[in-house]
Amino acid sequence: MLDVNAGREYARCDGMTRWDFVRLGALSAVGLSLPELLAREASGRTEKPLAKNVVVVYLGGGLTHHDSFDPKPEAPAEIRGKYGTIGTKLAGIKFSDKMTELAKLTHLYALCRGQVTGSDHHETATQWMLTGNYGLMQGGDYPSLGAICAHELAPLSTLPPHIAIPRNASFTWELGKAAWLGERYESFKAGNVGDGNWQVPNLSLLPGVAEERLTRRQSMRQALDNVAKKFEYSDALTSMDAFQQKAAQLVLSPEARKAFDLKAESDATQTKYGKDFWGRQLLLARRLVEANTRFVLVNQGGWDHHAKIYEGCDSALPALDRSLAAFLSDMSERGLLKDTLVAVFGEFGRTSKLNKDAGRDHWGNAGCMLFAGAGVHGGQVIGETDERGEYTVSRPIRPTEVAATIYHALGIDYEKHLISPSGRPVAILPECQPVKELWSGA
Incomplete structure (x- = not known):
């Protein structure tokens, strides 16, 4: 299937009527744009979506699988590291003794021990994991998972459908890059919630712009939008003022103000998650899901421990364990996991043997991922590594399959072709399948 409306910053191949040009000129003169049509869904979908929303918790830098979800207690000391192991609710499955809370919640998620990024x-590796595509396409990068979701699915609220919660992201990919799909599908950056002075960008009025004035301007836009809806939808027109439109919607939207207000949470809930950036990021993610944000990307980076790995992990692993366990249990108790797929992964694992600096280096041949919600069968382990945790020996899962899993959950036709800026049809993903064991059992 082809979608000729992709790549909104480039000429369309379906043409425009005479009135389209008149309308475009008239609205351009006053800086107005058409709103996103809410009825748009992936037209090639033939099955019911399993989820309305997705939360990706991205462990940028590369989580050490040996010291978290795939310990090797029988291996030599330079491989097993300094941590002990603890049992989980799954017979014979052990975690690092730093993952005490998640060990109690294995019924809520599936653990994949066979991540193979290949880089x-x-x-x-980050680009591959967050697009599901390898390399570069002719003319530039592939769009990120969140950008595709925003492009293919109708928004469910006035909030941006694609929101990133960053933590000093090293690469633009870690914030959800739209590439040639255009600015309209870029992630909205919520800012660093761990900052004591955190304020959401665009959630306050610009100096000298009164709310009444902004409301009048939005009313003018809406009046013209209502007329324009009678005519053919112009994606190029919508993109002309996308940034201002998004900013105004956020400023005036009670939904947005409510969703981003972490102070509305009880002290008990904030304490359960943790009042550090780990907990605040995931607490905000839960609130954004409640506000029907389609795709939330949480960047929990900082895992690139080439030296003195235990100086970093002694505090980072318990913080991840506490905040992620709080998030999953809270989502479950509120009934939000039913309609939300949660995926936890980084770009790769780390080497089995500690190096001369007491660290672990990059390793694309093994790693761990967690999946929860949207009907995923919790309480299972998919995949296995060898006795050193060095190579995946059963059920490797590659970036294409991770992307297909996310699209499958949302009901997006990932075999669909979009038209690139060069005019060539480009499949959303190469030929692949989702990780079906997540729903059928390992």
Whole structure:
């Protein structure tokens, strides 16, 4: 299937009527744009979506699988590291003793011990994991998972459908790059919630712009939008003022103000998640899901421990364990996991043997991922590594399959072709399948 409306910053191949040109000129003169049509869904979909929303918790830098979800207690000391192991609710499955809370919640998620990215390079592996595509396409990058979701699915609220919650992201990919799909599908950056002075960008009025004035301007836009809806939808027209439109919607939207207000949470809930950036990021993610944000990307980076790995992990692993366990249990208790797919992964794992600097280096041949919600069968382990945790020996899962899993959950036709800026049809993903064991059992 082809979608000729992709790549909104480039000429369309379906043409425009005479009135389209009149309308475009008239609205351009006053800086107005058409709103996103809410009825747009992936027209090639033939099955019911399993989820309305997705939360990706991205462990940028590369989580050490040996010291978290795939310990090797029988291996030599330079491989097993300094941590002990603890049992989980799954018979015979052990975690690092730093993952005490998640060990109690294995019924809520599926653990995949066979991540194979195939690259040891941060930016390359990150791009692959967050697009599901390898390399570059002719004319530039592939769009990220969140950008495709925003392009293919109708928004469910006035909030941006694609929101990133960053933490000093090293690469633009870690924030959800739209590439040639255009600015309209870029992630909205919520800012660093761990900052004591955190304020959401565009959630306050610009100096000298009164709310009444902004409301009048939005009313003018809406009046013209209502007329324009009678005519053919112009994607180029919508993109003309996308940034201003998005900013105004956020400023005036009670939904947005409510969703981003972490102070509305009880002290008990904030304490459960943690009042550090780990907990605040995931607490915000839960609130954004409640506000029907389609795709939330949480960047929990900082895992690139080439030296003194235990100085970093002694605090980072318990923080991840506490905040992620709080998030999953809270989502479950509120009934939000039913309609939300949660995926937790980074760009790769880390080497089995500790190096001379007491660190672990990049390793694209093994790693761990977690999936929860949207009907995923919790309480299972998919995949296995060898006795050193060095190579995946059963059920490897590659970036294309991770992307297909996310699209499958949302009901997006990932075999669909979009028209690139060069005019060539480009499949959303290469030929692949989702990780079906997540729903059928390992």
